[in-house]
Amino acid sequence: MKKFLFTGVILGTGLLVACQPAAQQAEAPKAEEKKLSAKEKFEIALANQDKYQKACSNPNQLVPEGIDLETFKKEMLATVKFPEGGVVGKDIAKGEKLFGDPKKGGKSRRGNCYACHCGDPQIIACGNIGPSLRGYGKRGIDPKDTYIRIYNSWAVNPCSVMPRLGYHGVLKPEEIADIVAYMHDPNSPLNK
Numbered sequence: 001m002k003k004f005l006f007t008g009v010i011l012g013t014g015l016l017v018a019c020q021p022a023a024q025q026a027e028a029p030k031a032e033e034k035k036l037s038a039k040e041k042f043e044i045a046l047a048n049q050d051k052y053q054k055a056c057s058n059p060n061q062l063v064p065e066g067i068d069l070e071t072f073k074k075e076m077l078a079t080v081k082f083p084e085g086g087v088v089g090k091d092i093a094k095g096e097k098l099f100g101d102p103k104k105g106g107k108s109r110r111g112n113c114y115a116c117h118c119g120d121p122q123i124i125a126c127g128n129i130g131p132s133l134r135g136y137g138k139r140g141i142d143p144k145d146t147y148i149r150i151y152n153s154w155a156v157n158p159c160s161v162m163p164r165l166g167y168h169g170v171l172k173p174e175e176i177a178d179i180v181a182y183m184h185d186p187n188s189p190l191n192k
Helices: 002-035 038-047 051-056 069-078 092-099 143-151 173-184
Strands: none
Touching: 051 069, 092 173, 143 173
């Protein structure tokens, strides 16, 4: 009887010890998650593809299979968050700074528009992936449309290569509004 009781205590203790690390492991991802930097969280978010990102990432098709483009655009438009003060910000200088400085290149982690677009005619170091933004404010484009394109370009052009800067939280709505102000202001270097 003592042998049976002793064996039961040993097995019970072993079982308790074996279960404890599993509980600690279950808590470990939460602890690691709290330690992630904003950049790491952003990279994880980009790696977790939604149905539209998966469809747009398929290199073997021109139009995403199984995706209705009108529904796609409506769902992307529904993700756009507008700032309280309207789509045209008040801080043009901040908008210019967020637009980017080609001299900083990849170090400009916010808008960095010069990586893909040309802007100020005095600056020849600019990208050619996206359209030129020189004279943008003279084109008669509605500032709300500009805001939407910057916040989530897929609401206008599904599967566009333009980063969805608001959608992914790279820029806040107020920051996008300041970029819109910079792009549409007649005194902006873009529009001279």
